Amino acid sequence: MIARVTVTLKTGILDPQGKAIEGALKSLGVAGVASVRQGKVFDIELDGADRAKTEAALKEAADKLLANTVIENYRVEILG
Amino acid sequence: MIARVTVTLKTGILDPQGKAIEGALKSLGVAGVASVRQGKVFDIELDGADRAKTEAALKEAADKLLANTVIENYRVEILG
Amino acid sequence: MKAAVLVFPGINRERDMARTLRLVSGKEPAMVWHAETALPAKTDLVVIPGGFSYGDYLRCGAIAARAPIMDAVQAHAAKGGLVLAVCNGFQIACEAGLLPGVLMRNARLKFICRDLYLRVEHSDSPFTRGYNAGQVVKVPAAHGEGNYTADTDTIVRLEQDGRVLFRYAAPDGTLDPDWNFNGSVNSIAGITNEKGNVLGMMPHPENHVEGAIGATDGRGLFAGLVDTLGKAA
Amino acid sequence: MKTASVRKDDDVLRNKPKITPQLVAEHGLKPEEYQRILDLIGREPTLTELGIFSAMWNEHCSYKSSKVHLRTLPTKGPWVIQGPGENAGVIDIGDGLACIFKMESHNHPSYIEPYQGAATGVGGILRDVFTMGARPIACLNALSFGDVTHAKTRHLVSGVVAGIGGYGNSFGVPTVGGSVRFHTRYDGNCLVNAMAVGLAKKDGIFYAAASGVGMPIVYLGSKTGRDGIHGASMASAEFDDKSEEKRPTVQVGDPFSEKLLLEACLEIMAKDCVIAIQDMGAAGLTCSAVEMGAKGDLGVTLDLDKVPTRETGMSAYEMMLSESQERMLMVLKPEKEKEAEAIFRKWGLDFAVVGETTPSKRFIVRHGGDVMADLPIKELGDQAPEYKRPFVTGAKPKPVEALAVEPPASITEALEELIATPDLCSKRWVWEKYDHIILGNTVQRPGGDAAVVRVEDGPKGLALTTDVTPRYCEADPFEGGKQAVAECWRNLTAVGARPLAITDNLNFGNPERPEIMGQFVGCVRGIAEACKALDFPVVSGNVSLYNETNGRAILPTPSIGGVGVLDDFTKSATLAFKNEGDVILLIGETQGWLGQSLYLRDICGREEGAPPPVDLIEEKENGDFVRGRILDGSANAAHDVSDGGLLIALAEMAMASGIGATLEAAPDDIPAHAFWFGEDQARYIITVPAAQVDTVIARARNAGILAQPLGTTGSEVLAIAGEQPLSVVGLREDFEGWLPAYMAGETPPSN
Numbered sequence A, B: 001m002i003a004r005v006t007v008t009l010k011t012g013i014l015d016p017q018g019k020a021i022e023g024a025l026k027s028l029g030v031a032g033v034a035s036v037r038q039g040k041v042f043d044i045e046l047d048g049a050d051r052a053k054t055e056a057a058l059k060e061a062a063d064k065l066l067a068n069t070v071i072e073n074y075r076v077e078i079l080g
Numbered sequence C: 001m002k003a004a005v006l007v008f009p010g011i012n013r014e015r016d017m018a019r020t021l022r023l024v025s026g027k028e029p030a031m032v033w034h035a036e037t038a039l040p041a042k043t044d045l046v047v048i049p050g051g052f053s054y055g056d057y058l059r060c061g062a063i064a065a066r067a068p069i070m071d072a073v074q075a076h077a078a079k080g081g082l083v084l085a086v087c088n089g090f091q092i093a094c095e096a097g098l099l100p101g102v103l104m105r106n107a108r109l110k111f112i113c114r115d116l117y118l119r120v121e122h123s124d125s126p127f128t129r130g131y132n133a134g135q136v137v138k139v140p141a142a143h144g145e146g147n148y149t150a151d152t153d154t155i156v157r158l159e160q161d162g163r164v165l166f167r168y169a170a171p172d173g174t175l176d177p178d179w180n181f182n183g184s185v186n187s188i189a190g191i192t193n194e195k196g197n198v199l200g201m202m203p204h205p206e207n208h209v210e211g212a213i214g215a216t217d218g219r220g221l222f223a224g225l226v227d228t229l230g231k232a233a
Numbered sequence D: 001m002k003t004a005s006v007r008k009d010d011d012v013l014r015n016k017p018k019i020t021p022q023l024v025a026e027h028g029l030k031p032e033e034y035q036r037i038l039d040l041i042g043r044e045p046t047l048t049e050l051g052i053f054s055a056m057w058n059e060h061c062s063y064k065s066s067k068v069h070l071r072t073l074p075t076k077g078p079w080v081i082q083g084p085g086e087n088a089g090v091i092d093i094g095d096g097l098a099c100i101f102k103m104e105s106h107n108h109p110s111y112i113e114p115y116q117g118a119a120t121g122v123g124g125i126l127r128d129v130f131t132m133g134a135r136p137i138a139c140l141n142a143l144s145f146g147d148v149t150h151a152k153t154r155h156l157v158s159g160v161v162a163g164i165g166g167y168g169n170s171f172g173v174p175t176v177g178g179s180v181r182f183h184t185r186y187d188g189n190c191l192v193n194a195m196a197v198g199l200a201k202k203d204g205i206f207y208a209a210a211s212g213v214g215m216p217i218v219y220l221g222s223k224t225g226r227d228g229i230h231g232a233s234m235a236s237a238e239f240d241d242k243s244e245e246k247r248p249t250v251q252v253g254d255p256f257s258e259k260l261l262l263e264a265c266l267e268i269m270a271k272d273c274v275i276a277i278q279d280m281g282a283a284g285l286t287c288s289a290v291e292m293g294a295k296g297d298l299g300v301t302l303d304l305d306k307v308p309t310r311e312t313g314m315s316a317y318e319m320m321l322s323e324s325q326e327r328m329l330m331v332l333k334p335e336k337e338k339e340a341e342a343i344f345r346k347w348g349l350d351f352a353v354v355g356e357t358t359p360s361k362r363f364i365v366r367h368g369g370d371v372m373a374d375l376p377i378k379e380l381g382d383q384a385p386e387y388k389r390p391f392v393t394g395a396k397p398k399p400v401e402a403l404a405v406e407p408p409a410s411i412t413e414a415l416e417e418l419i420a421t422p423d424l425c426s427k428r429w430v431w432e433k434y435d436h437i438i439l440g441n442t443v444q445r446p447g448g449d450a451a452v453v454r455v456e457d458g459p460k461g462l463a464l465t466t467d468v469t470p471r472y473c474e475a476d477p478f479e480g481g482k483q484a485v486a487e488c489w490r491n492l493t494a495v496g497a498r499p500l501a502i503t504d505n506l507n508f509g510n511p512e513r514p515e516i517m518g519q520f521v522g523c524v525r526g527i528a529e530a531c532k533a534l535d536f537p538v539v540s541g542n543v544s545l546y547n548e549t550n551g552r553a554i555l556p557t558p559s560i561g562g563v564g565v566l567d568d569f570t571k572s573a574t575l576a577f578k579n580e581g582d583v584i585l586l587i588g589e590t591q592g593w594l595g596q597s598l599y600l601r602d603i604c605g606r607e608e609g610a611p612p613p614v615d616l617i618e619e620k621e622n623g624d625f626v627r628g629r630i631l632d633g634s635a636n637a638a639h640d641v642s643d644g645g646l647l648i649a650l651a652e653m654a655m656a657s658g659i660g661a662t663l664e665a666a667p668d669d670i671p672a673h674a675f676w677f678g679e680d681q682a683r684y685i686i687t688v689p690a691a692q693v694d695t696v697i698a699r700a701r702n703a704g705i706l707a708q709p710l711g712t713t714g715s716e717v718l719a720i721a722g723e724q725p726l727s728v729v730g731l732r733e734d735f736e737g738w739l740p741a742y743m744a745g746e747t748p749p750s751n
């Protein structure tokens, strides 16, 4: 199974990276950019075909390692 | 408009970070992890309501800056 | 030698570099702000120093590579002018397409600051003429993303054309994965472009030019440049 | 701004919501403290005002439990330009230059989010230093973590070290030294103390006091967000509807912005634009604005509508209490405002006039057409509560008789075991993650007694170190306080520097408990006594109280950060043996003091007894003697003897060089393990070329100082008469191996 975990900063948490990228896009003249926030994705291949089990494993992975839940939220999707 | 640009490493490009995470997940005992690859997401707010224009701007942003097209692929989605 | 040191927001080794250029060449380099669109007249060496341009946010060097001054640097390089790109400078040069390949996270994923040994691959370059081929020099490195990689074709071409100038090595010059501390392909520490006038390297020769501060092995690189470009020019 | 400077009669104070006892308590204010507020302003405060009081009167800002004791510290000296009370201390180091330095804790945030907590700790202390006009030239830190077997320890070490490196490396300052310790008493409360050192022209130092009426107050740096607003939950009555998720009070550091802020600040200072400057640290806008006004005997009016924000709908309360990082407040010379603004814009930073100074001595805050606060500015600081909290002094523990301590099977085996313990092993794993060479002035890197950095192009150098031995402080706060200062002084001396001044970072538990207050008082008295005796004033510092979890306090940990000067940095001594055949001399007296020693704790499993007493006269005499020998060139290596005792110090000298030593057996009158592992104070090891030994010993004798030959350097082993020799290479493997293995998750922790 292939899954994706997307980790994004919680609202209100400063995102220096996003801020710098926003500035760069503006000075490159990309039209209309108002704000940028950066996050991470993890594309994970898993053995086994049990959807529920896989989801549980991914949630565990995100909680334990992939996301810093003090400042980040995450979402788990099974892609197929 | 809110859009998301997802940047991932091209197949075949070595991903030391993904590898390390893969190892860590395995040693944490997360069940069934076969491989991990790490990428980035950019959540971008844009002014203006023209979908085509926005998409063009995002493609421009990705080509010019957000992705290093030597090693990375990207995908643009308009979220609303 | 007329050197210009580029200054991007977040660059932080520009003073180290300027001091070394002054020390070795006897001449103050020009400090050039990233928003400029031209290099000072008669610049014959452009230096892209180390640091964390734009915080190294996004990808190291990515934002700086797109700064206004970089067009002038491209033109300078295209005319055969010398460019020395160190650490973040190397990353910027790769992002700007002045050099092939990319610098990924160190294999062990950690920022590391330590002295290491570089084997000089040949001395037939303005950047290495101050050294002997095969000489081992001790210089410090301080980076988290210096793991050089490129597609196989590029690596083959770099190797065939003698464009690898420095490799991470053991103190006796042998190549050994234990001494390739960031995991670079073929232990590559520094490469040039096709014409040989742009050098990118991760370690900091500019931090080892004074005996009283540690070592002087970095001096040869700058001495070679002064030799090439002439002291007084 | 013109309209805002005075509160007109028809302005309404926004007095919503009603201040309830519960709201008061949630702001950490005691009922009697709230009464003090009511008496002071003669009415019920607004919510914003309550927030302002809680920020100004909390322990962190007001030092209400510690102030009376801190006043007893010696803070003066002919070379002291600015003692405690400003953003950082300032000392004169000659040649028209000043050294500006301070240490500060970021303990709690680092426990919650180790990377960001430590990173913002470094960011905060750097701002303290460059706010005063200094370019930072070095950082140090003092880290205390829980027991290595505790489930969270690895995670905290890894995050804290990455955070310190992440911030300092990117900002571009070398992190040149520090200390790391592990103890179960820090399990639920790690300590992250960060020190920054900067350099400025003696006549180019900037202070916080505003001057002149009607001067523009300018906000600089990053935008304000809802970062670190304490217990946003508490005012939930007001904010619940707006907050879509429970906001953590974590602040995120942005070293990139801070680097820009540094360059921009130094540029406008050089252009003579600045009258007063104050960084926004704890309690951000509130503390900085009040301090500027109060110190300058002026009122301040702020117009919050002008404050750059990065989130929408921020209330006055939130803006006044936000701890967003990388921000500054300044009073600019009005004629230079445009020039200053252009510089800030060039660096891509926010610049906004947000207020002005007034003659009223009131602190007025306006937002959205309302007056949100109108308070007497001096009283906000001056009238903060001050407590003489009751304290009890514990009984002095009894000395441990050396004969009552079990000897090891073999001295060298004990050495091998000790050298690979968490506290004594090499901390290379930590300091290799810090760029310690950037700026090109690092003469002595981490790994020695004190770091040495060249001052500008030399020949002057500064020596820097952080020290404290918490287990001594726990056993006997007074002796422990003395010892922390003495060890700091000794480490500076051991590199050949003249110790000049210290900054202190006093980390303790809950001061409302008399026994904790007793530790605090004892340590401060010890520090004061040692500083006086060694002519080593305190010029800045920080107090961190309430470091406890579930009623268990941390070990009392008064970290001392010291600065010394070398007239010629090339004369600094390192601890590495230099040649074969040099004579090893022990300076100072050895009784074999095992109480509170690491031998007793880590080999025998006993953490007990009185700590070694510190004789300050002896410290001074021995140290002055050693410094003299370093500077006259007769000593070619020097090292102080501290944690682990004599044999550990000798092993460190051998490992640093690869050269071994042949050592005589311990004298008959001291048990061998007490001789080799005792932690008697005021001692150093120096090595002297054979030809000069007699002269050095004679000089020592004349000065009434004990200089005892221990053996000679040479070979590749450490050989003690009658013991199995140990290979230096093998010892180094043990020494270097422990921490990397532990962090890789491999090691069965040794004890």
Ligand SMILES: Nc1ncnc2c1ncn2[C@@H]1O[C@H](COP(=O)(O)OP(=O)(O)O)[C@@H](O)[C@H]1O
Residues within 6 Å of the ligand: D141, D142, D143, D175, D176, D177, D178, D179, D180, D427, D430, D431, D445, D446, D447, D448, D449, D450, D451, D466, D467, D491, D642, D643
């Ligand atoms: N957190 C740290 N950061 C940087 N350097 C450190 C750190 N911890 C220890 N070191 C370095 O390791 C060496 C040994 O530390 P320590 O045993 O505390 O020395 P000492 O006993 O002389 O005070 C010192 O040079 C110190 O600067």
Ligand SMILES: [Mg+2]
Residues within 6 Å of the ligand: D448, D449, D450, D491, D494, D639, D640, D641, D642
């Ligand atoms: Mg020491």
